[in-house]
Amino acid sequence: MKLQSSRTFIESISLDSDRQYLTLHIPMDEYNIDEEKIFTYFNESKGSRYWFKSKDNAYNVIGINYIESIWRDKFQPDTIAESKTSLFAKLQQEKLGEDLKSKLSLFGGTLFDDKDTTDEWNDFKMIEFHLPEWQFDLENRELFLTRNKAELKMDGLLDEVDEMLTAIENADITEKEKPVVKSKRDIFPNEWKLLVEEAVNNLNDEFKKVVLARQKLITFESKAKRLYLIRRLKDEADTYTIYYEKGKSTFVSKTPEKLFSIAGEELTTNAIAGSIQRVEDNQENTVQKDFLLNDDKNLFEHRVVRESIVSDLAPFSEGLNYKKNPLLMENKYIYHLFTPIQAMLKKDADEFKILKQIHPTPAVGGLPKNLAKDYIKEHEYGTRGLYAAPLGVIHEDKECEFAVGLRSMLISARSATLFAGCGIVKGSDPEAEFLETEVKFTPMLNVLEATTNELYGSTNGTNV
Known part of the structure; x- marks a missing residue:
């Protein structure tokens, strides 16, 4: 048994009757397991699983079986903070090893806004975070097991964990079935171009920018295999990986964009726009990069995003640090302008109040923020749900990390709805913006192994 060294720790645990759950923090560095093996082993737990991996690998966590969730129909920072405090107070946390690095987290986030969502988003609450029974930290090779004490049997518990981890090691990860595309179409493509044209005409010195999103619908011959998606997501790098099952729905994102993270008293974020x-x-890419770094439209779009984020963070910060000129972020399919921003937080700064204040940034909403949100609610086709919404992990203290759910899709049994948007400012051209969103669909098309050329020979919105 590989967990023999943990036995002395578990034998010394004295159960606290005032706490509902026992959480065991267990080393698993001796086990050869990965994302695909975990999801294969827990294939019967569909609808209650997540995977969150940050760009820098600070987080690579998988949660299985949501045993308790905190949620609200409206995002009120104080009430969700109280719910978080109450949930962690129910946990008796015990370490079964020395020098364990990771901390138990909850995974979740918010919808883009409080607009009444269409039926495809019914599985998701306005704001919710989940405590899983099993939480795998693949970066630190550590495991959290949380059980209700009323159902807990301490005898043989480590044997159960060892058997489970060994079974995961030996999970069959043979080739998974690729989804076969039955049909595909752009949702209101011509109407979306007219919407862009109308927005450009409505922009002025007060209303400076609005982000407009559109959708593609892909249907499959049979149910989309989730294990196939995990394999494809595992192959992708240089972005966040967000895979979120809830009920019968699955939201997937390969976003490049961090909303913010907090470690200690330092908050870090990026302004990304342009x-x-x-x-x-390679030669053409050099021209592309030089154009982006010097293009007035993109530089303006980037500047308003950066200034908005700095303004939003100021009330929570003792000091802010960022460079005047943007840097270049290179992803697999696209280049972005970005500016790293650091803030030293005030002692009483709260992650939920910051989240409420900073989302949506002008990179996904517009400027001014409230005016742009109202415009999106009134004019955009469909509802965004988790698209461009904050998703991430939170801890018992205020440490956390949130990404923005871009380059994303919502999967149901036999279909996938893909989302992409772009920033509209004075001078924006509807055809150019349409092509920009086409590029932004590429990461999810690649996950499905369906390239733009293969699937979208035309963009007239008809099935082919």
């Missing part, structure tokens, strides 16, 4: 397609020819 983009251009990355191509295969």
